[in-house]
Amino acid sequence: MDEEIKGKGVSRRDFLKGLGGGAIGTAVVSTGLLDTGKAEAYPTEATGTRRGKSVINLKVNGRGYRLEVEHRATLAELLRDQLGFTGTKIGCNRGECGACTVILNGRNIYSCSQLAVWMDGKEILTIEGLVKGEKLDPVQEAFIEHDGPQCGFCTSGQIMSGKALLLRQPNPTEAQVRRALSGNLCRCGNYNREVAAVLAAAKAR
Ligand code: FES
Ligand code: FES
Numbered sequence: 430m431d432e433e434i435k436g437k438g439v440s441r442r443d444f445l446k447g448l449g450g451g452a453i454g455t456a457v458v459s460t461g462l463l464d465t466g467k468a469e470a471y472p473t474e475a476t477g478t479r480r481g482k483s484v485i486n487l488k489v490n491g492r493g494y495r496l497e498v499e500h501r502a503t504l505a506e507l508l509r510d511q512l513g514f515t516g517t518k519i520g521c522n523r524g525e526c527g528a529c530t531v532i533l534n535g536r537n538i539y540s541c542s543q544l545a546v547w548m549d550g551k552e553i554l555t556i557e558g559l560v561k562g563e564k565l566d567p568v569q570e571a572f573i574e575h576d577g578p579q580c581g582f583c584t585s586g587q588i589m590s591g592k593a594l595l596l597r598q599p600n601p602t603e604a605q606v607r608r609a610l611s612g613n614l615c616r617c618g619n620y621n622r623e624v625a626a627v628l629a630a631a632k633a634r
Contacts, residue, residue, distance in 0.1 A: 485549040490558030516556035527613030530586035537593035571630035579617035591627035
């Protein structure tokens with residue numbers, strides 16, 4: 430049974446659906462994805478599904494994975510705990526701070542507010558996926574040059590929101606950058622440098 434949010438009487442799944450939308454998908458075995466090897470029999474009626482868990486296929490940073498995930502697990506937990514992509518941070522864990530921002534099918538989202546089972550067939554980009562070999566992404570370079578990171582806790586989320594903006598708008602105005610980063614809180618108050626970094630990255634491109 431889903432854990433209940435204290436004092437509210439709603440399940441974690443209901444809470445996340447309210448934030449992230451979408452239905453829980455049935456796991457589908459697709460071709461072209463890596464099998465990471467949980468090849469045991471699933472003792473229930475639905476193929477790939479058993480009580481409290483489902484098997485999903487997804488791509489993270491261009492690589493395919495086939496994984497068994499708990500129905501209550503979030504995408505942030507999947508990325509950090511199952512796949513080891515710890516560059517995605519968890520701050521509030523309730524869709525308020527933006528530290529957990531990743532890119533889902535080209536759009537920035539809060540990974541703490543999406544269930545892992547909703548990711549079946551989806552493509553995720555995390556901060557680790559921005560690096561090409563030894564070369565940092567222009568947004569990462571610009572954050573370094575403009576002192577974007579202070580304590581650094583919000584930085585990967587800020588960079589992913591900036592990157593998502595540049596994917597859909599290569600030459601944004603300052604107002605557009607500020608709006609794009611408005612869902613990412615910085616407790617160090619370093620907003621002007623984070624905005625300057627995204628603008629510089631746009632120019633560099
Ligand atoms: S950790 Fe996801 S929004 Fe704060
Ligand atoms: S750099 Fe410290 S929270 Fe943003």
